[in-house]
Amino acid sequence: MTHTHEHGHHQHQDSEQAEILDLDAEVLADHVAAITEWLPVKSGPHHIVDLASGTGAGTFAxxxxxxxxHVTAVDASPGHLRRLREKASARGVGEQVRTVQADLDHATWPDLGTPDLVWASASMHHMADPDRALRTVRDLLAPHGLFAVVELAGMPRFLPEDAPADRPGLEERLHAATEHFHAEHVPHRGADWGPMLTAAGFAVEGRLTVAVDGSRHASIGRYALTALQRLRAAAAAELAAEDLIALDRLLDTHGPHSILRRDDLAVRTERTVWAARRD
Structure with a gap:
């Protein structure tokens, strides 16, 4: 693969990732708002750092x-940060948002100031060395500053358990088929961050799990389509041939069985947030 092709490939991946991040923010906006409302802040934070901000779901919530x-949004993707800045400008908060492109797996992070709140949503489990990242956040925070770690219990579910009619239970088998992939590539997904936060020098002040069960939204079809396309890429080698055929029928946006044509989709997911104070 040439450098030009690699660049194009990364841009395409960036664009796909941005789409699902935007859809996630749109469909689960109330869910994220409930988490921000719960945060045990003693007074309104002046400076917030959003780690691995993506396209800004956390920043704007x-x-x-x-x-x-004021929010400093940090992400490795220039495309995501460009999208975030465009959104900030459209919302009239451009002057309150600063973006920093950085790879948070590097041992040395750029100067992010001294925030009184650091937010890390669905990002800590991607860190190559999460213990080091936790210690870095602790050193970054203002005295008595708050760190909010938000993690999801796997990808959302969308289909009824008896769907599709010819291969009922397909979605659960699809998720089961990705377990090996996720265990290898994101071993900290689903971890209990409480003990790790304590070991890094934080005092955990609270933990909250917010469940979404049956949430419907105008964009749910596109959200389900994008999520299942990503799962297919991770699960294809493990899935039975019949399941792969049934999945591809759902993903065929022009076909009669397209997931975009279904009226029985609902988001089922949950996220857990740990609120930890720097001693």
Whole structure:
């Protein structure tokens, strides 16, 4: 693969990732708002750092909750950060948002100031060395600053358990088929971050699990389509041939069995947040 092709490939991956991040933010906006409302802040934070911010779901939820704050959004993807800046400008909060492109797996992070709140949503389990990242956050925070770690219990489910009619239970088998992939590539997904936060020098002040069961939204079909396309890439080698055929029928947006044509989709997922204070 030439450098030009690699660049194009990364841009395509970036664009796909951005789409699912935007859809996730749109469909689960109330869910994220409930988490920001719960945060045990003693006063409105002035400076927030959003680690691995993606296209800004957390950034804008936090600005809705703390409209006087300034947010530093950090991400490795220039495409995501460009999209985030465009959204900030469209929302009229461009002057309150600063973006920093950085690979958080590097031992040395760029200067992110001294925030009184650090937010890490669905990002800590991707860190190559999460213990080091936790210690870095602790050193970064202002005294008595708050660190919010938000993690998801796997990818959302969308289909009824008896769907599709010819291969009932397909979605659960699809998730089961990705377990080996995720165990190898993201071993900290689903971890209990409480003990790790304590070991890094934080005092855990609270833990909350927010469940979504049956949430419907105008964009749910596109959200389900994008999520299942990503799962297919991770599960294809493990799935039975009949399941792969049934899945491809769902993913064929022009076919009669397209997931976009279904009226029985609902989001089922949950996220857990740990709120930890720097001693």
């Amino acid at each position: 936090l600005l809705d909750r703390f409209p006087e704050a």
